Amino acid sequence: MHRRRTVVVTGASAGVGRAVARAFGARGDRVALLARGRAGLAAVADEVREAGGKALAVPVDVSDAKALDAAADQVEAEFGPIDVWVNNAFAGIFAPFPEITPDEFRRVTEVTYLGCVFGTRAALRRMLPRDRGTIVQVGSALAYRGIPLQSAYCGAKHAIQGFNESLRCELLHHGSQVHTTMVQLPAVNTPQFDWVISRMPGRSRPVAPVYQPETAARAVVFAAAHPRRREYWIGGSTAATLIANAVAPGLLDRYLARTAYAAQHEERDGYVFGNLWSPADGPGGADAGAHGRFDEEARSRSAQAWFSRQRNRLAVAAALGAVVAMGRRARSRTT
Known part of the structure; x- marks a missing residue:
């Protein structure tokens, strides 16, 4: 029988965050759901309860440090001390760097990077005095390997990687029983590719191979239970990319320059809506769920994730x- 924990998941209204919330709910945990989109929050709260957990939906923008700290107060007032905090929220834009405005780049950085920093700070304010707790940073292969057309997102994920390493060293120095770990994900089948601003000629898509969000969720739940590992690599493509980048980064630059433009868009009309500035669970504000439009090709299992665990x-x-x-x-x- 698992001990029921209080878990906070940011970016919980859709995609990986939604799958993560459901996975913790299936353990019977008390899951606090943080995101901007109210339709998605209401839907995932129902899913967590149906899975066997308790749910608390808290609408919040993670780039607002004060609001995020207030959200943490609300969680502890209703669910008790936070045991696990999962930083998953992000924003992105698909465009060549010169076509991204300074305000857009700043916004991606504030949500993806500073949202993680502020979430970590809110968690530590409560975990350090108790000397217990776990923080899971949801990362990406792009935390190590930048690719074209995603400079803002790649920069933010690289920043999270460096921030998390620094924090981990500090916690180890003090002998703290608060732990932080990072889960590096592959391309995942989520609604983000119909949400992010895109200035590409066709619809945005992930670089294949693509995995289902439940694969990522299993990894996050496992990492939360085994946080002494500094990080987990999920998907063979993640492992191959990070190894290639360590061995021959220059060759990988040239390979991605030739292939990554075409690999990130489809030759059909693009969807021009973007959720960078305002929340949206899907076209017209409807709940979009955890999956994107790539179910036919997405993989539901990762042998490499099993080896990592x-x-x-x-x-x-x-x-x-x-x-x-x-x-x-x-x-x-x-x-």
């Missing part, structure tokens, strides 16, 4: 296998 057990098994093999060789030499 089982890394310690696999290492022990490999070590035992090596010991057994050495013992057999030693016996064969004496006979």
